[in-house]
Amino acid sequence: MATGFDRFTARVNLDADLTRKLRAGINLTPSLTRGNGINTEGATQNDGIINLTLNMFPNLPVQYEDGTYSNGQNTDFGVNLENPVWILKNYHEKRRQLRLLGTVFAEYAILEGLSVRSSFGVDLGNRSTHIFRPNVLGAGAQLRGSAPARGSLAGIQSYNWLNENTLTYTRTFNNAHSITALAGFTAQRQYNEEHLMNAQNFPNNFVPTLGAGQINGGDHAITEWTLLSYLARVNYAFKSKYLFTGTIRRDGSSRFGPGVRWGAFPSVSAGWRLSEEAFMRGLSPVVNDLKLRGSYGLTGNNRIPVYGHLGLLQASNYVRGTAITPGLAPATLTNRNLSWEKNRQLDIGLEAELFKGRVAITGDYYRKITYDLLLNVQLPSASGYEVLLQNLGKIKNEGWEFVLNTKNLTRAFRWSTDFNISFNTNKVLALGPEGDPIRASSGQPNTHITAIGHPAGSYFGFQQEGIFLNEEELTRYPVVPGRNGSRAGDIRYKDVNGDGVITPDDRTIIGNALPDFIYGMTHTFSFKNFDLSVLLQGVQGMDVFNLTLTGLGHLQSTRNNRGDYADRWRSAEQPGKYFRANRAPTGFNTEVSSRMVEDGSYLNIRTVSFGYSLPAAAAKKIFLGRLRVYANVQNAWIFTRYLNYNPEASFGQDNPLTPGVDLGGYPLNRMYTLGITVGI
Amino acid sequence: MKTLLKYALLLAGCTGLISCNNFLDLSPVSQVPVRDFYRTGEDIKIALESAYAALASDGQYNSQFYLAEVPSDNTTATGTSTLNFDNFTVDPLNAVIERTWTATYQGIARCNAVLDRIDPIPMDATLKEQYKGEARFLRALQYFNLVRFFGDVPLVLHEVTNQQEAFASGREPAAAVYEAIIADLLAAEASLPTFYTASTDIGRATKGAAMTLLGKVYLTRKQYEAAAQKLKEVIDLNTYILLPNYASNFGPSNKNNRESIFEIQYRTGGFDLGSPFASLFGRRGDFIVVFGVLAGNDQNVPTQEFLNTYERDQAGRIIDRRFTASMDSQYVDTKGNIVRQTFVKKYLFPQALAFDGDSNWPVLRYADVLLMYAEALNEAGGPTADAFQAINAVRTRAGLAPLAGLNYAGLKLAIEKERRIELAFENHRWFDLVRWGKAVAVMNAHFRAINSRSVMQPHQVLLPVPQSQIDVNPSRMCQNPGYTGNTCQ
Incomplete structure (x- = not known):
């Protein structure tokens, strides 16, 4: 019962001064990764191991006495749940990835201070996944019907090349004014070719390769994108005291349509080394270095699907007799105006180095306004479409970041500490012409809302105020009306619109994914040839939208519930923590509500690393420059009150409109590493 | 190095923006952009297949029994959001109505795309008329399902191409939706052939299918004379028969038989x-x-x-x-x-x-035509000989004695019972109960008979509009009366 992988990597770097003015080089990094995989985070019907394990009936044996495996069909409820142990033992998923990174470059000094450099890099990839799901054999199979073996082979071939061409001019005048100017252009192209083959009806489990079965489907698809950029940058410094940088870049992306695919992104920054000023000289024993800096600029974002601006068709085939007839239907709407999302960011910072470098402090304030956001805006379904990708709205991110580095002990025993902490707020400033909130869905309809004045992608649902402890409370508080309405033991929700009854109109914002602050701390110790480092990382005040509770906290029927849900309302005398159990839920008990918003604050001992280096003289004796033996632990311990596996599962924020959701994330794995580093 | 040289040259020439735009102008290789499609008759044919395919989806006929059979006294269901249909506790957050709404409008949008784009395309004129007729039949069928489940619904009859159009539609009165359905079916009847001969045309909508559906629409609207006339025309097509054996209507070897009028393939x-x-x-x-x-x-x-x-x-x-x-x-x-x-x-x-x-899933078959014809005659002019003949054809095949001598009320009851058994598990019972105005009485009697605590309330002849649809367009959408949320005034 194992998953795992091997990786083989090699690296070659060659640089040569071909003439006094011409330098050229090449580097190559081939690698091969092989692994055995399993579907971890998927749904139960897709053999998702974590969800299957959580949902599997605890009263079934893993295996019967005859060696066959149990299955959800073996219960009175007859649920389609495959045995996760059976899957882990029999499922065959082989992944292979071959990758080649390579770059060639040439640099030519045209004049004193003026040079031209051109580079061409490629990233070639070839990835394949072979899956074979064998036939279920034996008595257990007869109990539940036998599914014939099936398999698939999926592959991706990709290449990405990047050509960069720059002209650089560096010059210092009068030992005071130094200038670096750079102009250039870059071009990049990505090409992906994917193919897939499915087979079924394997006669037996002896041969897992697809030729043994009947091929019953496949796919083959190519996607491409290109990016062109022009850039110019000037750095100017006066005696390292005043620093100035101006940049402008112009990017063209194939993801946008003609006429709107180019974006121009200028920025300026300035720095002032106060410690170089005469008036600071008196403080120099304490303050070694003090720098004030600020920047203001525009950046762009084109992270949308490759042909995101185009209305595309999808296959939707039909049947005529025994023939399958091809059908094509509109899948997405065209948006000719779709263009770059822009960020306007102001950054002001102060850097100080104190006490001969023993203490370094950095403080930063930033304010980022993101506008023309690239958002999948939900449409009324009567249009035939569910979303439209468009530029919309304005969001403000504002915050502070602090870094403190100290060298606490610097003699034979060394101890240094790096600490950082950051605070961020997020607020929607504008949305669309009418300012209507944007709805978004993660697993269920309308789980998130983006509304002016609130953080983007806030959680949306009923606000729980308590439980109806007894019949009397049903007359005192607003209830869900109707025959499926609230009963004693059901959840008491907040009557947000004050109309005296609980209806879907009482759903409101019930949380967001923004933490109060995030922080990290690294301690590094060394004594003689021993070294130890401990990395702590934490998040405070973050709400996880734990939507696994729609299944694992429904107190309803035939599936497992999370352990703490056993403390449920049983009677007015035994009220418990959660609502009452009922086969057919009443009072909106199982709807998305604030009980699914759980504190995801955590502190993780991310890495502990302990090492011993052979003394240089001893290493030399065995013809080595360096030899270090080390032991690492990753994710050594996590302190959290979050009851599901991983509060960080919520960090999968592919869609900025639906952040913070845990839908059955894989547990954090603790990793132990023993290693040797050898230098020649 | 050749590639390098090629792109170095490309970039060297990239100062003028023309070649740069060539570099950036990528068309999808493996997907068809809408802008390149709907150009030929063949394109329309392919687009039309997807309109048929929409019927065979979750949210349409794959799950329609939850809405059209399970709520009736014929069957029950298990599962969270499906059990709600059985015991009349469907609320606006129900997942199945959400899927039904979305999938049905997706199918309608595919018909709209065909109808909006077909006219300028140079192609065989007869085929063009046929394709238009098919698209209008499919659109009418889907709107007929929507209006019977939800009442007033947005009436979108053209392709939506931008955000403004997507948000423009609110709920239209059911009468307006029925007008559009009837207009579509009349047009489809006029342009569709009575039968197809090619195997590639199996399962296409026919003139008879349009006429039968029109008869059903008239019957639902209580236009009994119009219904009787249209259904008589279906009978007079002499295209459809009652198969000698009832069981021959079902199963893989009996697809698209001579009793079948329209099936999901x-x-x-x-x-x-x-x-x-x-x-x-x-x-x-x-x-x-x-x-x-x-x-x-x-x-x-x-x-x-x-x-x-x-x-x-x-x-x-x-x-x-x-x-x-x-x-x-x-x-x-x-x-x-x-x-x-x-x-x-x-x-x-x-x-x-x-x-x-x-x-296959039978949507319309000839036994339904005969029973609807008997009902339309009885409602329009009492128990005529033709009415008895129609119902008795169905009964005789089932091995039952023919009926005779019943008065209007007696025949009406007999037809209701005959429809229940003849068309059981084919998604007719719920629509029939609502159409006859008997849903509340029959269902509550049924619940009493089986000692169930379930109750059907009068407003539940219509389903609630999915809450997501009201949330996303609150200024134009509202809820059916009796359900929680912002109800229509």
């Missing part, structure tokens, strides 16, 4: 085009092996009360031949035990993959 084989009904309607446990169905799901399970409505002889044996073709009340499991459980038999099929059966 399915095909097994692991292509995601199979019919899900064998898996859905199968019972759990040993049933699976007995019938070769991979995994039953206990959906659309016939009620004991329905079993009792089949006509019996004096010894208590069921004499109605339709019983054994429609359902059963017990089966023998792998260990030889008799298990007393009712189940629907019409769509049984041994299949290698779950939800991959080979039975």
Whole structure:
């Protein structure tokens, strides 16, 4: 019962001064990764191991006495749940990835201070996944019907090349004014070719390769994108005291349509080394270095699907007799105006180095306004479409970041500490012409809302105020009306619109994914040839939208519930923590509500690393420059009150409109590493 | 190095923006952009296939029984959001109505795309008329389902191409929706052929299908004379017959038979085009092996009360031949035990993959025409000989004695019972109960008879509009009366 992988990597770097003015080089990094995989985070019907394990009936044996495996069909409820142990033992998923990174470059000094450099890099990839799901054999199979073996082979071939061409001019005048100017252009192209083959009806489990079965489907698809950029940058410094940088870049992306695919992104920054000023000289024993800096600029974002601006068709085939007839239907709407999302960011910072470098402090304030956001805006379904990708709205991110580095002990025993902490707020400033909130869905309809004045992608649902402890409370508080309405033991929700009854109109914002602050701390110790480092990382005040509770906290029927849900309302005398159990839920008990918003604050001992280096003289004796033996632990311990596996599962924020959701994330794995580093 | 040189040259020439834009102008290789499609008759044919395919989706006919059979007194269901249809607790957050709304409008949008783009395309004129007729038939069928489930619904009759258009539609009165349905069906009737000969045309909408659906629409609107006239025209087409054996209507070997007027086409084989009904309607446990169905799901399970409505002889044996073709009340499991459980038999099929059966779904068939014709005649002018002849054709095939001498009320009751049994598990019962204005009385009597605490309230003849649709466009959408939320004024 194992998953795992091997990786083989090699690296070659060659640089040569071909003439006094011409330098050229090449580097190559081939690698091969092989692994055995399993579907971890998927749904139960897709053999998702974590969800299957959580949902599997605890009263079934893993295996019967005859060696066959149990299955959800073996219960009175007859649920389609495959045995996760059976899957882990029999499922065959082989992944292979071959990758080649390579770059060639040439640099030519045209004049004193003026040079031209051109580079061409490629990233070639070839990835394949072979899956074979064998036939279920034996008595257990007869109990539940036998599914014939099936398999698939999926592959991706990709290449990405990047050509960069720059002209650089560096010059210092009068030992005071130094200038670096750079102009250039870059071009990049990505090409992906994917193919897939499915087979079924394997006669037996002896041969897992697809030729043994009947091929019953496949796919083959190519996607491409290109990016062109022009850039110019000037750095100017006066005696390292005043620093100035101006940049402008112009990017063209194939993801946008003609006429709107180019974006121009200028920025300026300035720095002032106060410690170089005469008036600071008196403080120099304490303050070694003090720098004030600020920047203001525009950046762009084109992270949308490759042909995101185009209305595309999808296959939707039909049947005529025994023939399958091809059908094509509109899948997405065209948006000719779709263009770059822009960020306007102001950054002001102060850097100080104190006490001969023993203490370094950095403080930063930033304010980022993101506008023309690239958002999948939900449409009324009567249009035939569910979303439209468009530029919309304005969001403000504002915050502070602090870094403190100290060298606490610097003699034979060394101890240094790096600490950082950051605070961020997020607020929607504008949305669309009418300012209507944007709805978004993660697993269920309308789980998130983006509304002016609130953080983007806030959680949306009923606000729980308590439980109806007894019949009397049903007359005192607003209830869900109707025959499926609230009963004693059901959840008491907040009557947000004050109309005296609980209806879907009482759903409101019930949380967001923004933490109060995030922080990290690294301690590094060394004594003689021993070294130890401990990395702590934490998040405070973050709400996880734990939507696994729609299944694992429904107190309803035939599936497992999370352990703490056993403390449920049983009677007015035994009220418990959660609502009452009922086969057919009443009072909106199982709807998305604030009980699914759980504190995801955590502190993780991310890495502990302990090492011993052979003394240089001893290493030399065995013809080595360096030899270090080390032991690492990753994710050594996590302190959290979050009851599901991983509060960080919520960090999968592919869609900025639906952040913070845990839908059955894989547990954090603790990793132990023993290693040797050898230098020649 | 050749590639390098080529792109170095490209970039060297990239100062003028023309070649740069060539570099950035990528068309999808493996997907067709809408802008390049709908150019030829062949394109329209392919677009039309997707409009048919929309019917065979979850949210349309694959799950329609939850809305059209399960709420009736014929069957029950299990599962969270599906049980709600059985016990009349569907609320606006229900997942099945959400899927129904979305999938049906998706199908309508595919019809709209064909109808908006076909006119300027140079192609065979007859074929063009046929394709338009098919698209209008499919659109009418889907709006007919929507208006019967939800009442007033947005009436979108053109392709939506931008955000403004998407948000422009609010709920239109049901009468306006019916007008559009009738206009579509009249046009479809005029342009569709009576039958097709090519095998590539199996399952296409025909003139008879448009006429039958129109008859059903008239009947639903209580335009009985118009209904009787249209249904008589269907009979006079002499295209359809009652198959001698009722059971020959069902099963993979009887697809698109001479009694069939319009069917949703399915095909097994692991292509995601199979019919899900064998898996859905199968019972759990040993049933699976007995019938070769991979995994039953206990959906659309016939009620004991329905079993009792089949006509019996004096010894208590069921004499109605339709019983054994429609359902059963017990089966023998792998260990030889008799298990007393009712189940629907019409769509049984041994299949290698779950939800991959080979039975079609009957939408319209000739027995329905005869029974609708009898009903329309009886409602329009009382129990005529033609009315008796129509219903008795159906009864005789079932092995039952012909009816005679009934008055208006008696024949009306007889037709209602005949429809229930003849068309059982084909998504007619709920629509019929609502159409007859009997849903509330019949369902509450049914609940009393089975000692259920469930109650149907009068407003529940319509389903709630999915809450997501009100949330996303609150200024134009509102809720049906009786349901929680912002109800229409």
